[in-house]
Amino acid sequence: MKYLDEFRDPKVAREILVELKKVVKQPWVIMEICGGQTHSIIKNGIDQVIPGELELVHGPGCPVCVTPLEIIDQAIAIAEQQNVIFTSFGDMLRVPGSHKDLFMARSAGADVRTVFSPLEALKIARGNPDKEVVFFAVGFETTAPGNAMAIHQARAEGLTNFCELASHVLVPPAMEALLSSPDNRVQGYLAAGHVCTIMGWEEYEPIAAKYQVPIVVTGFEPIDILEGLMMTVKQLESGRHMVENQYVRSVSRDGNRPAQEIIKKVFEPVARKWRGIGEIPVSGYGIRDEYADFDAEKKFAVGDIKAEESPLCISGDVLRGQKKPHECPAFGKECLPEHPLGAPMVSSEGACAAYYRFNRKSLEQRAKSRE
Amino acid sequence: MPDKPIIPEALSCPLPIMDHDTIQLAHGAGGKLSAQLIEKLFLPRFGNQTLDKLEDQAVLELPPGRLAFTTDSFVVEPIFFPGGDIGDLAVNGTVNDVAMSGAQPLYISVGFILEEGLPMETLHRILLSMEATARAANIVVVTGDTKVVNRGKCDQIFINTSGLGVVPEGVNISAANLQPGDKVIISGTVADHGMAVMTTREGLSFQSRVTSDTAPLNGLVKAMLAVTPEIHALRDPTRGGLATSLNEFARSSQVGISLEEGAVPVRPEVNGACEILGIDPLYVANEGKLVAVVPGQQSAAVLKAMRQHEYGRDAAIIGEVTSINPGLVTMRTGLGASRIVDMAVGDQLPRIC
Numbered sequence: 132m133k134y135l136d137e138f139r140d141p142k143v144a145r146e147i148l149v150e151l152k153k154v155v156k157q158p159w160v161i162m163e164i165c166g167g168q169t170h171s172i173i174k175n176g177i178d179q180v181i182p183g184e185l186e187l188v189h190g191p192g193c194p195v196c197v198t199p200l201e202i203i204d205q206a207i208a209i210a211e212q213q214n215v216i217f218t219s220f221g222d223m224l225r226v227p228g229s230h231k232d233l234f235m236a237r238s239a240g241a242d243v244r245t246v247f248s249p250l251e252a253l254k255i256a257r258g259n260p261d262k263e264v265v266f267f268a269v270g271f272e273t274t275a276p277g278n279a280m281a282i283h284q285a286r287a288e289g290l291t292n293f294c295e296l297a298s299h300v301l302v303p304p305a306m307e308a309l310l311s312s313p314d315n316r317v318q319g320y321l322a323a324g325h326v327c328t329i330m331g332w333e334e335y336e337p338i339a340a341k342y343q344v345p346i347v348v349t350g351f352e353p354i355d356i357l358e359g360l361m362m363t364v365k366q367l368e369s370g371r372h373m374v375e376n377q378y379v380r381s382v383s384r385d386g387n388r389p390a391q392e393i394i395k396k397v398f399e400p401v402a403r404k405w406r407g408i409g410e411i412p413v414s415g416y417g418i419r420d421e422y423a424d425f426d427a428e429k430k431f432a433v434g435d436i437k438a439e440e441s442p443l444c445i446s447g448d449v450l451r452g453q454k455k456p457h458e459c460p461a462f463g464k465e466c467l468p469e470h471p472l473g474a475p476m477v478s479s480e481g482a483c484a485a486y487y488r489f490n491r492k493s494l495e496q497r498a499k500s501r502e
Numbered sequence: 503m504p505d506k507p508i509i510p511e512a513l514s515c516p517l518p519i520m521d522h523d524t525i526q527l528a529h530g531a532g533g534k535l536s537a538q539l540i541e542k543l544f545l546p547r548f549g550n551q552t553l554d555k556l557e558d559q560a561v562l563e564l565p566p567g568r569l570a571f572t573t574d575s576f577v578v579e580p581i582f583f584p585g586g587d588i589g590d591l592a593v594n595g596t597v598n599d600v601a602m603s604g605a606q607p608l609y610i611s612v613g614f615i616l617e618e619g620l621p622m623e624t625l626h627r628i629l630l631s632m633e634a635t636a637r638a639a640n641i642v643v644v645t646g647d648t649k650v651v652n653r654g655k656c657d658q659i660f661i662n663t664s665g666l667g668v669v670p671e672g673v674n675i676s677a678a679n680l681q682p683g684d685k686v687i688i689s690g691t692v693a694d695h696g697m698a699v700m701t702t703r704e705g706l707s708f709q710s711r712v713t714s715d716t717a718p719l720n721g722l723v724k725a726m727l728a729v730t731p732e733i734h735a736l737r738d739p740t741r742g743g744l745a746t747s748l749n750e751f752a753r754s755s756q757v758g759i760s761l762e763e764g765a766v767p768v769r770p771e772v773n774g775a776c777e778i779l780g781i782d783p784l785y786v787a788n789e790g791k792l793v794a795v796v797p798g799q800q801s802a803a804v805l806k807a808m809r810q811h812e813y814g815r816d817a818a819i820i821g822e823v824t825s826i827n828p829g830l831v832t833m834r835t836g837l838g839a840s841r842i843v844d845m846a847v848g849d850q851l852p853r854i855c
Binding site: 177353 | 770773774777779835836837838839840841842844
């Protein structure tokens with residue numbers, strides 16, 4: 132497939148690996164921000180073939196994983212109300228709330244539907260004027276333009292039975308929160324290619340300068356990730372710290388201006404709670420007051436629902452790069468993909484699920500070789 | 503896709519004149535309308551010496567040997583999809599389940615649960631498709647049943663089929679038979695059926711050329727057994743896909759299975775749909791493919807025979823059975839690393855981004 136196969140070519144990958152081994156002189160800790168990158172690293176076994184000096188830690192860039200428990204509980208509370216059609220991307224349905232997930236709400240009678248785009252939720256709203264159609268608007272900057280567009284479109288059409296439960300989060304504030312933490316270990320970042328496709332990379336330049344970390348905007352295929360690592364290591368080894376762009380086929384410094392415009396029109400920056408990390412100021416998008424009619428949190432008055440995380444789950448440490456998934460005492464025992472305790476075990480992009488699905492054997496082998 | 507795909511059989515065999523043009527509750531009540539349904543719709547499609555007697559049961563002559571017996575229910579939505587419909591799926595699914603024992607399927611039962619209001623035309627099209635498929639699979643419908651439920655109590659039509667066949671002498675196929683050194687062969691491209699259904703379902707708004715692979719595999723199995731009766735394991739990787747069937751093999755036999763990334767054939771258009779939705783083709787349902795485990799020495803000859811059969815043209819060796827990692831399926835990636843190919847957990851869920 133064009134634009135994919137050439138970035139999966141094992142021959143090219145091996146050439147980069149040979150060069151990478153020459154370039155690395157000392158140990159470095161590098162975080163890939165995006166869950167899509169984590170998935171690709173584990174699926175392709177990149178962590179098994181890179182030089183031993185490099186440690187990859189998996190960042191908080193999986194929207195499913197960082198969506199706080201109470202938003203899931205709010206979603207379930209809305210979905211369970213009479214006359215509601217609750218729509219969501221597929222992988223949110225299995226994320227456990229405090230007591231149940233959206234699948235369980237559906238089997239108990241709630242009308243919960245999977246959609247592939249918020250515009251499909253709009254279509255459902257048009258076809259069901261006597262029902263309230265709610266879309267679960269989660270994700271990073273990548274999904275924000277589509278979700279903003281759905282609200283904009285609903286207003287333009289005069290649709291009054293559509294709203295969104297918004298829990299958008301932003302990458303740069305999370306990076307700053309990690310970097311300013313006293314126990315931070317991360318020395319370089321692979322920034323998320325899709326987020327930067329929308330937002331560009333200008334906003335990462337002050338972060339690279341302030342914390343003196345290289346940041347390389349990186350794609351998702353094996354060659355992208357190896358190239359991103361190479362660019363990061365070259366900066367680290369030469370003491371540089373700037374923003375560079377590996378993902379040139381998709382990202383420009385300015386990003387996608389029309390997409391940014393529609394985000395600004397509908398959403399405003401707000402404080403957001405991150406699952407496992409806690410509240411980070413100005414780290415998400417909320418729906419502007421001008422569009423309050425489309426804000427499910429206001430329409431359904433679920434803002435008071437609060438929730439506590441499972442004490443067994445160390446997803447906060449995993450999402451901050453402090454611990455690897457298999458270092459969790461519940462990993463593969465109480466916490467499994469079929470009954471996850473924390474969100475990183477749910478989404479295929481979650482670090483725990485990626486470790487569980489693709490990497491158990493090498494973990495077992497490593498454990499044996501240590502014995 | 504048009505609302506009602508035109509199938510050649512529908513052109514040649516018009517719907518018989520019926521008292522009602524939709525299914526009524528009385529069609530399942532055992533009275534005059536039930537009799538009309540059987541005589542005008544079912545018997546012309548499936549009629550044979552056994553069924554025509556209209557007894558409460560089929561009394562069958564069976565050749566000597568061990569019996570293979572299976573049952574399956576079909577609730578697919580949409581009921582018509584590119585490459586097939588619920589009718590041919592219901593016949594092929596059961597034919598294939600019987601055939602995966604090495605048996606040649608002989609007889610099939612068909613039970614319908616119909617929703618009140620189902621257009622007679624829709625039922626007729628499904629019956630035509632079942633008739634054609636049963637003929638292609640060389641299997642006889644010997645008994646059946648019809649129930650009608652109130653509107654809203656089922657989704658248009660559900661079909662249950664059971665199948666019976668006889669396992670040839672000297673054939674012993676089981677998921678527990680894998681031996682280190684065996685080769686794993688897939689009969690063709692994976693994920694066609696699941697992606698055809700998924701991309702057709704209401705709401706998935708992109709055009710697609712993906713068509714289902716629904717097909718009867720008993721002929722292919724016969725051709726493989728003609729090469730060697732020593733086939734160790736066979737399975738048709740339906741729900742849960744190839745990854746799930748291989749995990750079942752590895753667990754039953756307590757062996758490892760090592761796959762080569764890139765060796766599993768996937769059509770480009772299917773791969774494209776999977777990439778867009780973030781779905782792994784290894785976990786997507788097939789309805790006209792089998793995965794075989796055969797001794798290494800016989801693998802080339804079996805592969806050759808498969809490729810000469812119409813349902814095995816794209817057959818490929820995709821991996822081998824090992825003594826290491828018992829119970830696990832692993833895949834060697836293009837980078838030379840190794841990862842686990844686990845069982846599927848529930849349905850595959852399209853990712854957010």
